[in-house]
Amino acid sequence: RPLNCSCLMLLLVMSTIAVDVEKEYILVKEKLNWLKAQNYCRTHHKDLVSIHNEEEVKMLVEKYRNISEDSLWIGLEKNASKDQWMWSSGEPVNFINWGENQPNNAGQREDYVVMEEPGKWHDYACTSHKFYVCFNVTILNLNTENKTWFEARDTCRENYTDLVSITSQQELWNITNITEGKKVWIGLYQNPWQWSNGDESSFQYWDTNEPNNTADDVCVGISLKHRDNKGDGHPSEVGKWNDFGCNNHYYFLCYEVYLNEKFRQNNWKKKL
Incomplete structure (x- = not known):
């Protein structure tokens, strides 16, 4: 009996194949500090946006170039020991795009990051109030049963x-x-x-x-x-x-x- 059950589970898993991952960006036009922006994104979406390559930067700049704000919160923050940058979503930091002379940690309190108009990153204090970008992850699943x-x-x-x-x-x-x-x-x-x-x-x-x-x-x-x-x-x-x-x-x-x-x-x- 256990063997038959295991075989059935294997067949069910094999009938569906995760085939693609899509990332959706959501601009929230409400000025919040970084922690409140993070909380909103985690409640309604996945998290504050993470950025992993130059193509994503270009796409975000193009997508939001007509908004009135000159900077947007993204999900980059310092870790608890404040010696390393990390994404709020837990994804690896495999790409950075700092602006000139950034990060400068002005006043020893700039532990969070915005993306400015040309796509460059700037560290800011959490208390600043800004628009922000959330993201969702969508998985496409191909089901190989005929229905x-x-x-x-x-x-x-x-x-x-x-x-x-x-x-x-x-x-x-x-x-x-x-x-x-x-x-x-x-x-x-x-x-x-x-x-x-x-x-x-x-x-x-x-x-x-x-x-x-x-x-x-x-x-x-x-x-x-x-x-x-x-x-x-x-x-x-x-x-x-x-x-x-x-x-x-x-x-x-x-x-x-x-x-x-x-x-x-x-x-x-x-x-x-």
């Missing part, structure tokens, strides 16, 4: 957050690289089209002659393999969307947003 769209949606909601929503070309490019050419359900359905989590569909990427609005075709999948003929005499491009009958059985993509405590618990379990 109808509604079965897939229910499975995602029971075990993760929901069927995946795609809101940009970059997200689509990430997804097209993660399966073995299978058709996969995504969260788009009905007409007018909306995502299963209730969001409107502002980004769409339909294949040739799609959607074809067949009566039963109210759910959307992605073909992740080029086909010369998708059944209507036209080729199917990788990553393009098709409306299918919701009772067809395909693999599916779930997403899960890891908030702070859940993310920490998940990482702790992985280390055991």
Whole structure:
């Protein structure tokens, strides 16, 4: 009996593959000191933002270049002994981007960090009040069981957050690289089209002659393999969307947003 149970657990784990990690940035336009900003981010998201490469710096500068503030709190702080910088999220400090003559620890009390307009970092006292950037981590999970769209949606909601929503070309490019050419359900359905989590569909990427609005075709999948003929005499491009009958059985993509405590618990379990 124990052996059979172990085999069942292994099969369940292997049916789902974590295939991609996405990072979402959230600007909070409320001036708080660093500790209150950290508390807000940990309550509503994962944590204050951590930055690990020049590409992230450029993206944040571009994303928030039109705000009125000239600096934003980020998650970098001194450790308890005040001899080392650390990220609030616990991630390793593998990249630094200090401004000229920084950090200078003016007044021996600048233990926290802001990112200024050109993307450079400056140490500040915790008592300063500033806007701040939080972040979430989203994991994409490819489920390799064949299910109808509604079965897939229910499975995602029971075990993760929901069927995946795609809101940009970059997200689509990430997804097209993660399966073995299978058709996969995504969260788009009905007409007018909306995502299963209730969001409107502002980004769409339909294949040739799609959607074809067949009566039963109210759910959307992605073909992740080029086909010369998708059944209507036209080729199917990788990553393009098709409306299918919701009772067809395909693999599916779930997403899960890891908030702070859940993310920490998940990482702790992985280390055991």
